[in-house]
Amino acid sequence: MLQKNIQKIDKKTILEYLEATGQKQAELFSLSKKIKEATFKNKVHFRGIIEFSNLCQNNCFYCGIRKGNKKTHRYKMSLSEIEQTLDFIDQSDYGSVVFQSGEIQTKVWRDYLLKIVTLTKKKYPKMGITISCGEQDHEFYKKLRQAGADRYLLRIETSNPALYKKLHPKNMSWDNRYKCLQSLKKLDYQVGTGIMVGLPGQKLDDLVDDLIFFKDNKFDMYGLGPYVVHDNTPLVTPSVKKAWKKNKEQIFNRTLNFLAIMRIMFPKANIAAATALDVFNPLGRIKVLEISANIIMPVVTPTKRRKDYLLYEGKPCISEGADDCYDCLTSKIKNWGLEPVFGEQGNSPFYYQKKHGQTKRI
Ligand code: SAH
Numbered sequence: 001m002l003q004k005n006i007q008k009i010d011k012k013t014i015l016e017y018l019e020a021t022g023q024k025q026a027e028l029f030s031l032s033k034k035i036k037e038a039t040f041k042n043k044v045h046f047r048g049i050i051e052f053s054n055l056c057q058n059n060c061f062y063c064g065i066r067k068g069n070k071k072t073h074r075y076k077m078s079l080s081e082i083e084q085t086l087d088f089i090d091q092s093d094y095g096s097v098v099f100q101s102g103e104i105q106t107k108v109w110r111d112y113l114l115k116i117v118t119l120t121k122k123k124y125p126k127m128g129i130t131i132s133c134g135e136q137d138h139e140f141y142k143k144l145r146q147a148g149a150d151r152y153l154l155r156i157e158t159s160n161p162a163l164y165k166k167l168h169p170k171n172m173s174w175d176n177r178y179k180c181l182q183s184l185k186k187l188d189y190q191v192g193t194g195i196m197v198g199l200p201g202q203k204l205d206d207l208v209d210d211l212i213f214f215k216d217n218k219f220d221m222y223g224l225g226p227y228v229v230h231d232n233t234p235l236v237t238p239s240v241k242k243a244w245k246k247n248k249e250q251i252f253n254r255t256l257n258f259l260a261i262m263r264i265m266f267p268k269a270n271i272a273a274a275t276a277l278d279v280f281n282p283l284g285r286i287k288v289l290e291i292s293a294n295i296i297m298p299v300v301t302p303t304k305r306r307k308d309y310l311l312y313e314g315k316p317c318i319s320e321g322a323d324d325c326y327d328c329l330t331s332k333i334k335n336w337g338l339e340p341v342f343g344e345q346g347n348s349p350f351y352y353q354k355k356h357g358q359t360k361r362i
Helices: 002-007 011-018 022-040 079-092 107-123 138-147 161-167 174-186 204-217 238-246 248-265 275-279 284-291 322-335 349-356
Strands: 043-046 048-053 096-101 128-132 151-153 190-193 221-226 270-273
Touching: 002 011, 002 022, 002 248, 011 022, 011 204, 011 248, 022 248, 022 284, 048 079, 079 107, 079 322, 096 107, 107 128, 107 138, 138 174, 151 221, 161 174, 174 190, 190 270, 204 248, 221 248, 221 275, 238 248, 248 270, 248 284, 270 284, 275 284, 284 322
Parallel strands: 048 096, 096 128, 128 151, 151 190, 190 221, 221 270
Antiparallel strands: none
């Protein structure tokens, strides 16, 4: 009954379970865990994430690397620095890489990104490649795809265009972000999207609408996590910060419930456990891997760059190295009774099901 009601997005049920705690939450988690295990068993796939540049032309009101934050030291990793990081991913046998950065749309930037993808494909043809570099145009997405990118992650941030408008400057639009997602789909990427849970001004109804949006658009992957404050952003006033701190527990709880609901709705989609979960609890990501997600993205960005890629405050592991993250995450995963999988790309079973009418092995 619970499964059916969630899958048909019965609003009353969703609203009730988004705020669930105690016995009710245990019931939700036990169902989502069972559904996850039916497709993924207890397997966890990896993507080493390289935050290769924090240069950004945008001014999203929530984001710590927004152009207007003059307190951040800006960087762009050289190709040889990226190559060394890729070597680490290969040695760790993670199977996939995510290239993430701020958003830049110049030709010089695009050529640089194309070089990165081409180099990766040439040196490591078996490595799955995900890009997370924001809004670009169809032609460039096409070139990236042809160069070897397999997946693209572009969070819609919220399915509510009015809320989107309140969180972004006038030159950014929800419609364009949505258009980008449609382009990516046409180009046969595995397309991932997501939102932030707990955004200032977000209502529970918005989260229900986010679920409807996901269902209507049939994405292959989801990467979503809690909103976390960052001091050098226009969204954070002393009163917003105070309210966020006071509601921290509730935001975390709501995110866990949202992710459990997502798994029940999308049994075969790839769901990543967002790094921001660990701001709330050192086992945040692991808990989510237990009940919903099947993907983790260990940070492999060189240590000296990490303090400059702060999308939000309290980001974990900023003084650690890629090998520390490897040791820490693989042991946490094993200790929790989950199985780290090495040497596989870990593609979305939903993507193959859509294409071939069946689930091909990942
Ligand atoms: N520039 C790229 C990727 C980098 S930002 C893009 O626009 O897609 C990656 C994600 O970090 C964003 O999509 C957003 O959802 C998340 N993020 C940014 N600021 C955040 C904050 N304060 N708290 C939590 N997540 C945040």
